[in-house]
Amino acid sequence: MSEMLGKLAYYMEFPFVRYALIVGVLIALCSSLFGATLVLKRFSFIGDGLAHVAFGAMAIAAVLNFTNEMVVILPITVVCAILLLRTGQNTIIKGDAAIAMISVGALAFGYLIMNLFSTSSNLTGDVCSTLFGSTSILTLTTKEVWLSVILSVVVVIFFIVYYNRIFSLTFDENFAKATGMKVELYNLLTAIVIAVIIVLAMNLVGSLLISALVIFPALSAMRIFRSFKSVILFSAGISVVCALVGMLISILAGTPVGSTIVAVDVAAFLICYFIGRARN
């Protein structure tokens, strides 16, 4: 035990480890907030679709040699988020197919572009780390850390201020519309915020695993809790705890960060599932 703590203390001396922990916790918090809404509105796969789009955008940014890849990734992902949530509003099947189409399309083109134009000597490694986020969380620059912190704060404030409207929109869009709420505007804002979260989360778990970060905490919370507020609070809490535990395990055991966090999320879900069943 003391050996583990010693090892941990040793790693904590490195600023990049501290950065990774801070950013990881913030990302876990943000991504869990909208999880319940997406799961309940049957949009679980939107995270996956957008993450693949972000992967494609990243490939383009890499090929064009942008020093700050965010400049390319963020706008492309936001536009796709708006398009996807738009089509999904009325017809679920159409939205579903649109997500599948855009996500695999972007994935294929991203890899193709990287293959054709990349100057990197370790292409497979690059692709792997983008898809599974193996090292990017540990190589954050101070600028990226600040960007993540600011964006996270904005997301959390947005969520708190619009919490009641988000509830209405999730529970009953028709009623919200009938009482004069500007539903399209709020859907648009939500789409943009979700895109921002996805782009942030890409650093932590890579683009293939983002959905897990969004939906697992919400699904876990929904096993146990029966009011919207408690579902949101618990999913935020469990998401942060899982991210922390996952990152610490990966530091100590040398496992890849993203997949370790997701594995912890899955374990938490199973625990919640059995607690929920035992209660009924």
Added chain:
Amino acid sequence: MAQIICRDLTLGYDNEVILTGLDFRVDEGDYLCIVGENGSGKSTLMKTILGLTPPLSGSIEWGEGLSAHAIGYLPQQTLVQRDFPASVREIVLSGCQNRPGFRAFYKPEDRQKAERNMERMGIADLSKRCYRDLSGGQQQRVLLARALCSAEKVLLLDEPVTGLDPKITQEMYELIRSLNEEGITIIMISHDVDEAVRYASHILHIGKHVFFGPRDEYIRSDVGKYFLMQEGGGEE
């Protein structure tokens, strides 16, 4: 006193006209049932009254202090709601959001209003329960309480008894009638024309033949006789 006056409405989407030349009015305290065959434009008319679909032509006039957004709306249940993790109180409170201007949080008045309407609907003891654990009838009461939070004067109910068993259906109709007796104007869309005729004060029948008028006239009219006979026969 007139609350809603519709003049020469033409309803439809884009290029497709569903209904033309619709004239009717709703007075304070009326109980109007909108009936008609499937596809006759009932839900389009409802969306038009709610201000979600603009009429292709014609006009809707609102009485004093009323507008499309000041109508309490009871929509049909959606798939999403059936397993929604939300407490009864949270849902009823969400009816308090149609105030002018932006407010992020509920005020104490809103909470009192929600409490009052939960008591009115006889669901005060369920306020902490989860919506998905309630029976169909209880869920409808929750949504009615929410509608009452958003508007006190006019309620628009879209097929409020769909999927309820006969006993609960009767309770629901009685509940709606008691609200009407308290002075709330009721506009109800229904496919159950027998029940509509029993409770309503006015009938608006849309479709190939259009009828608008008091209930007794409808029963004597040709459209009414034909439709009542057909529907009554169809249910056996």
